[in-house]
Amino acid sequence: MDFAIDSATQQRIEKLQELGREHMRPLGIEADKLGRPTPPDHPYFEKLVAMGYGRTRYKGRKGQDDTPVKSADKNKAKKRARSRASLLLSEEMSYWDRGVAVSAPGPGLGEGAIMSMGTEDQKERYLSPFIKLDKPRWGAFAMTEPAAGSDVAGIQTRAIKDGDNWVLIGNKSFSGNSSRSDFILVWATVDPSLGRGGHRAFLVERGMPGLQDFHIEKKMGLKAYESTSFRLEECRVPGENLLGGEAYYESRAGFKGAMATFNATRPLIAAMAVGIGRSALDESLAFARENQMLDDSRVRDRLERVTRKLRVARLLCLKAAWLADNQRPNIVEASMSKAVAPTAAFEATSFGMELLGMVGGRGDHLIEKLFRDVKAMDIVEGTGQIQRVVMARQLVGLPHG
Ligand SMILES: Cc1cc2nc3c(=O)[nH]c(=O)nc-3n(C[C@H](O)[C@H](O)[C@H](O)COP(=O)(O)OP(=O)(O)OC[C@H]3O[C@@H](n4cnc5c(N)ncnc54)[C@H](O)[C@@H]3O)c2cc1C
Incomplete structure (x- = not known):
């Protein structure tokens, strides 16, 4: 096993240390004292975007990315150490302030699911704005409900098919950054009696009617980022927003x-x-x-x-x-x-x-x-x-x- 750090990751860690000392730790302490998350229009987020943070792993449809093509070997080596590099960077950010680290713009926890389960159109629609951010943008992930945390199979948010649309009804809680997000990856069930087999994920966009009642939870710590509950009150979502499309779920994945x-x-x-x-x-x-x-x-x-x-x-x-x-x-x-x-x-x-x-x-x-x-x-x-x-x-x- 090779845990050596490559020089690019080492440089990124050193840059992070500067950012951490100058911005992350003071912001974390400030949010803790004020008891509220760092507001989305805070200049710190603009600074992060300018520094290249918050970008997605998604590279865009083939031939669309205008970044210079790196040599295949270099890309392979980078890919081979991607998880270790992310891990060390996450550790370093958290050293300075874990709440501020999570408040950073980016596609959020839903990115992995969209990358692995989403259709090409969904990747393009929801992740391409994060390829090169024009402004601070966030994405969120909402699985937890007031009565379903550890037992994720017990989620009660209903997804009901209505013509070409889906209607979502339920409550979600503790979803990181959700009130400021462009989209929330919402997990719901087509039939609670099916347990895990009934789960579907939907890309719910900010402003969709029925996505409402955002409430930022009071937390004992990590106050710099918002953990938010919200309601889906007959929230109508177009069929194409079902993650992976119908075929994906027929494979029971x-x-x-x-x-x-x-x-x-x-x-x-x-x-x-x-x-x-x-x-x-x-x-x-x-x-x-x-x-x-x-x-x-x-x-x-x-x-x-x-x-x-x-x-x-x-x-x-x-x-x-x-x-x-x-x-x-x-x-x-x-x-x-x-x-x-x-x-x-x-x-x-x-x-x-x-x-x-x-x-x-x-x-x-x-x-x-x-x-x-x-x-x-x-x-x-x-x-x-x-x-x-x-x-x-x-x-x-x-x-x-
Ligand atoms: C700061 C914060 C951020 C979060 N961010 C998100 C987010 O972005 N998106 C999201 O969807 N959710 C988020 N969550 C929710 C989080 O995933 C849940 O809180 C977690 O899964 C635990 O669920 P619960 O709180 O309902 O506790 P419960 O599931 O009710 O568990 C209560 C206690 O019982 C124990 N327990 C439960 N079942 C068993 C078992 N079978 N065997 C042994 N012990 C058991 C648990 O370990 C725990 O100690 C966040 C939570 C916090 C605190």
Whole structure:
């Protein structure tokens, strides 16, 4: 296994460090104090677009992309290390501020599903505006409902066929960046009694009648980006907005498509947790040094333990990404990284809080913010418990439910 970083990724990490220090961390602290997400018209988002962030992996229809054609070898090498590079960049962004990282423009979590399941027309329509952004644009992904989180098979949002259209009825919750998005990839069911077999995904565009009642949730941490609930009140969606088209679902691949998205992104979430943990560790070390605590063997022991656990978690993330880069199954490693990294990062922030003592209780130290931020890393894209269920199922060879 090769975890070496190529020079282009290393340069991007260094650029990110500058961005993080100058913009991401201060913006994250500001949003945390104000208790609201960074507004979509904030100049920071324009800056990101100008720097080339927020672009899609989609290259446009063949012959349409006007970027110079790179040599086949260079492209191949880049592709081979894509997951590892994304992972390291995600970790670094999260080191500076995970909430600000998620608030960044881009096609969002739906991109993977559109790339793997969407028709050519859908890729063109929804992803091509992200090839070279003319302004900050977002896309969102909405699976979770008030009564369906871990048990995604239990979603109740109904999709009813009406002539050439689909009518969507239901409620979605905690969908990142959705009120500012050009489109939301909404998961619904044609028949709840079919469980996963009834799932369909729809590209719902901003302004479509019936897409309404956006409500930004109050969160304990990660306040710089919006997690939003909304309602689909007989929201009429044209037939061509069914992801992949009718034929795709006749092949019964719908639920698998959603889960494949998560296999690809779980190691990224895990790496983000490592980023938060590293940040807490650095702050803890600085605090311990400033307050002459490093002579205490108990403090040194905890520092070693937290550092070791974060490094182990990082290696697991890299292994999951390496397997993905080499087109090998990574379901166990993806879940393992997601189960392990948030726990290690949580320990790092808890340790920091213990060191701070009453300083932490005042609520204005960065470690205290990281302590609140890190909790969501265990929850999003499958809780730690769910990852353990997935791993157990794989490791004992049970049939997939
Ligand atoms: C900050 C944040 C951002 C999010 N962003 C998005 C987003 O962009 N799009 C989106 O669709 N969703 C999003 N979510 C929702 C997230 O995916 C769900 O919160 C998550 O899947 C857990 O679901 P739940 O909250 O309903 O908890 P529940 O499923 O009700 O679980 C409650 C507890 O029970 C445990 N549990 C449940 N089932 C089992 C089981 N079978 N075995 C053992 N333990 C179990 C869980 O581990 C958990 O501890 C976000 C959530 C948060 C907090």
